[in-house]
Amino acid sequence: MPGLLGMYMLRKIRKSSLFWHYLLDEKRSHARLIRTAMRVTIPNLFFVLMIALSGGCSRRVPEHFSAWRLTSSDKQIWAAFEDAPEQPVISYLKSGKHTLRYWSIGSEALPVVLLVHGAPSSMVKYRRWFRDSSFYNKVRLVAVDRPGYGKSGYGKAIKSIDEQAKILEPLVERLAARGPVTLYGSSYGASVAARITMRQPDKIGALVLQSASLLPGAERTPKTAYWIRSPLGVFFPKWARVATKEKFSHQKALEAIQDGWQNIKCPVWVIHGDQDDLIYPSNADHAVNMLKPHTQVKDIRIEHARHNIFWRMPDSIQHYILESVSSCRR
Numbered sequence: 001m002p003g004l005l006g007m008y009m010l011r012k013i014r015k016s017s018l019f020w021h022y023l024l025d026e027k028r029s030h031a032r033l034i035r036t037a038m039r040v041t042i043p044n045l046f047f048v049l050m051i052a053l054s055g056g057c058s059r060r061v062p063e064h065f066s067a068w069r070l071t072s073s074d075k076q077i078w079a080a081f082e083d084a085p086e087q088p089v090i091s092y093l094k095s096g097k098h099t100l101r102y103w104s105i106g107s108e109a110l111p112v113v114l115l116v117h118g119a120p121s122s123m124v125k126y127r128r129w130f131r132d133s134s135f136y137n138k139v140r141l142v143a144v145d146r147p148g149y150g151k152s153g154y155g156k157a158i159k160s161i162d163e164q165a166k167i168l169e170p171l172v173e174r175l176a177a178r179g180p181v182t183l184y185g186s187s188y189g190a191s192v193a194a195r196i197t198m199r200q201p202d203k204i205g206a207l208v209l210q211s212a213s214l215l216p217g218a219e220r221t222p223k224t225a226y227w228i229r230s231p232l233g234v235f236f237p238k239w240a241r242v243a244t245k246e247k248f249s250h251q252k253a254l255e256a257i258q259d260g261w262q263n264i265k266c267p268v269w270v271i272h273g274d275q276d277d278l279i280y281p282s283n284a285d286h287a288v289n290m291l292k293p294h295t296q297v298k299d300i301r302i303e304h305a306r307h308n309i310f311w312r313m314p315d316s317i318q319h320y321i322l323e324s325v326s327s328c329r330r
Contacts (some may be wrong), residue, residue, distance in 0.1 A: 118187030122150035155238030180205030198260030205328035273305030
């Protein structure tokens with residue numbers, strides 16, 4: 001039954017596309033937009049709620065998009081790691097008017113790897129690595145909730161990549177107290193990681209950019225994002241709204257950081273799927289071209305891979321991170 005309801009819901013939503021033609025036409029009056037929404041789109045929300053309450057779509061939702069992993073509390077994390085051989089440490093750090101939450105595992109004497117997630121996500125994305133003693137016995141893993149996600153100002157979008165990098169600076173300075181850190185970022189997190197390295201080149205010993213968005217305009221905007229940006233966005237969770245605000249500001253935010261490539265002096269790993277249809281491979285081409293005149297670059301293209309490299313081959317990403325650590329400039 002839930003499967004049938006799901007199919008019916010999708011058909012109903014497709015028929016509501018008329019509303020979005022009205023929404024994107026600025027010449028239409030607000031009153032007409034509201035009437036169209038009430039007549040065409042709002043009834044379909046009833047079916048969305050039915051499916052959500054019945055759990056009919058749960059099998060179709062990727063594991064990493066489950067609600068608790070995007071909004072998990074410290075208590076939930078500790079409970080999830082109750083059976084782990086080593087407990088992670090959860091910390092908070094003030095950065096101006098912002099508060100950052102991050103967690104770490106591994107000896108403080110080990111080289112530090114800072115992990116920066118994409119959108120939408122949270123630091124809990126890296127839970128698998130935080131359970132892998134073969135990894136955290138070689139490096140100290142630190143993952144942070146980016147501004148707007150998890151417990152780092154949840155729901156408050158910071159649309160500037162440069163501003164996000166600035167907010168994370170105190171954390172980088174703390175982690176680099178014993179020497180430069182290895183910085184890993186994926187997708188939107190890689191945009192922020194690149195800017196951090198531009199702003200704090202002496203703090204970063206190696207940089208890993210995976211599925212990175214770095215070329216302005218060279219990415220796809222999912223259709224769902226237009227729904228979330230509309231007046232109906234209030235029906236979506238805060239993490240979805242934050243990710244959407246970042247998405248529609250991304251081109252301008254990337255244009256604003258293109259003047260800093262020459263500041264990156266550490267070795268860089270650029271990892272990208274050759275069939276990525278969300279963040280196009282031209283982003284990797286751009287990064288390599290901008291970096292090569294200034295530093296050593298390892299260009300890695302994963303054949304037949306799309307944007308889900310981290311979820312498909314986490315062990316391979318782990319291998320490249322350890323490789324970068326061994327080459328980290330200290």
